[in-house]
Amino acid sequence: MAALKDIKRQIAAVGKTKQITKAMNMVAASKFRMAQMRMENFRPYAGKFMEVLNSLALRVDASSHPLLAVRPPKKLRVICMTSDRGLCGGFNTNLIKATERFIKEKETEGKEVTLVPVGRKGRDFFRKKARIMNERIDVFKKFDMTLAVDISNDIIPSFVREEYDELYLVYNEYRNVSVQRPAVVRLFPLPAIGQEEATDPEKRIDYIYEPSDEVLLDRILPMYVRVLIYRALLETYAGENGARMAAMDNATRNCDELIGSLTLQFNKARQAAITAELMDIVGGTEALAKG
Amino acid sequence: MADELLLEIVTPEKMAFSGKVEEVTVPGSEGEFGVLRGHASLLSSIQIGELSYTKDNKKVAYAVDTGYAEVLASKVTILVEGAERSDMIDRDQARKDKEEAEARLAKMAKDDVDYERVRAAATKAETRLKVAERG
Numbered sequence: 001m002a003a004l005k006d007i008k009r010q011i012a013a014v015g016k017t018k019q020i021t022k023a024m025n026m027v028a029a030s031k032f033r034m035a036q037m038r039m040e041n042f043r044p045y046a047g048k049f050m051e052v053l054n055s056l057a058l059r060v061d062a063s064s065h066p067l068l069a070v071r072p073p074k075k076l077r078v079i080c081m082t083s084d085r086g087l088c089g090g091f092n093t094n095l096i097k098a099t100e101r102f103i104k105e106k107e108t109e110g111k112e113v114t115l116v117p118v119g120r121k122g123r124d125f126f127r128k129k130a131r132i133m134n135e136r137i138d139v140f141k142k143f144d145m146t147l148a149v150d151i152s153n154d155i156i157p158s159f160v161r162e163e164y165d166e167l168y169l170v171y172n173e174y175r176n177v178s179v180q181r182p183a184v185v186r187l188f189p190l191p192a193i194g195q196e197e198a199t200d201p202e203k204r205i206d207y208i209y210e211p212s213d214e215v216l217l218d219r220i221l222p223m224y225v226r227v228l229i230y231r232a233l234l235e236t237y238a239g240e241n242g243a244r245m246a247a248m249d250n251a252t253r254n255c256d257e258l259i260g261s262l263t264l265q266f267n268k269a270r271q272a273a274i275t276a277e278l279m280d281i282v283g284g285t286e287a288l289a290k291g
Numbered sequence: 292m293a294d295e296l297l298l299e300i301v302t303p304e305k306m307a308f309s310g311k312v313e314e315v316t317v318p319g320s321e322g323e324f325g326v327l328r329g330h331a332s333l334l335s336s337i338q339i340g341e342l343s344y345t346k347d348n349k350k351v352a353y354a355v356d357t358g359y360a361e362v363l364a365s366k367v368t369i370l371v372e373g374a375e376r377s378d379m380i381d382r383d384q385a386r387k388d389k390e391e392a393e394a395r396l397a398k399m400a401k402d403d404v405d406y407e408r409v410r411a412a413a414t415k416a417e418t419r420l421k422v423a424e425r426g
Contacts, residue, residue: 038304041303041304041305042303044301044306045302045303045370049370052370056334144304144373145302145303145304145356145373149372153408157404206332207333207334207361208331208332208333209333209335210319210321210333210336211320211336215336216334216335216359219320219336219359223357223358226372230303
């Protein structure tokens with residue numbers, strides 16, 4: 001009889017786990033929808049921004065700008081953008097692995113690498129394994145452009161002061177709900193902008209620039225960095241919740257399967273118990289009849 | 292209707308405003324300037340300050356962050372990293388932010404790496420407070 005009770009308890013326990021995973025799935029789904037909306041809302045800003053940036057880059061030779069300065073890369077910085085929380089499948093693991101590989105590769109080339117973790121998971125992993133600075137953790141719960149501003153304030157002045165020579169951003173590129181892929185993007189020196197892109201001369205407008213176009217470009221480039229960072233933040237946030245949705249969906253399905261097989265076991269055990277009891281009775285009556 | 296101007300205020304978070312207005316006043320980095328329909332094409336950077344537009348003789352003010360403005364003959368696009376309408380601003384929060392930033396600023400040396408950053412925060416909070424008071 002004890003076995004029966006045990007199985008019943010197990011079924012109840014798995015049922016509770018299922019409730020939790022289902023709830024987490026729904027929470028992640030709603031957060032994901034919000035993240036998607038934010039990405040949607042960001043698009044006009046980013047689009048317009050690039051338009052103006054390109055039109056400026058066409059007029060001004062930006063190659064002398066400090067953010068575009070190419071130096072022999074000796075000291076590197078890597079931003080590793082993970083989520084703050086786990087339970088989202090391979091989302092962070094894959095990214096951390098990619099970061100680790102990238103760092104190792106650069107270190108074997110004899111370069112000095114410093115890590116800038118954004119998100120708790122990456123910080124926790126690299127805490128003892130890499131040189132860390134300017135960490136930003138527990139930021140994804142509620143973030144907006146000011147976070148991107150803060151991060152850019154950490155990285156821009158120190159690049160201009162030549163404290164490091166190259167900056168890479170490793171983050172999960174968002175493809176769709178269930179597909180995120182780790183991507184390595186070089187932020188500094190900024191790749192040349194807009195030069196290869198020939199804009200339609202009809203569309204080109206000769207603006208009055210205030211202040212002059214050079215100064216304007218100088219002010220806009222840091223904003224461009226923020227646009228890139230902010231986009232990566234949004235993609236990480238959306239990807240995290242998309243990955244969690246998928247992971248929790250899987251977990252819920254596994255719970256269903258487990259409950260199914262446990263119920264089968266339970267029924268079998270119950271049937272066996274009934275059969276055994278019947279055998280006892282039959283055996284008993286037969287013994288009495290014989291006697 | 293001929294004097295109307297299409298104004299769009301775009302932030303990374305959302306389209307803060309989009310609609311026809313009569314006049315826009317922009318806090319340009321080289322000084323405040325007003326825009327009416329038919330203005331020459333202009334690209335100007337924006338500093339933290341008060342942006343306002345007039346519609347049906349009513350003035351609406353926004354506290355804006357840094358960014359820039361693209362002015363065309365019949366359309367003004369404002370690209371800023373943040374924009375808040377005067378009646379949406381949390382005054383208590385703004386006042387607190389201002390005091391905090393000023394207190395930090397008082398303790399800092401001018402050549403501190405964070406000096407500019409904190410000063411910007413102070414200016415921002417001050418502007419928000421000023422704009423909120425107006426609305």
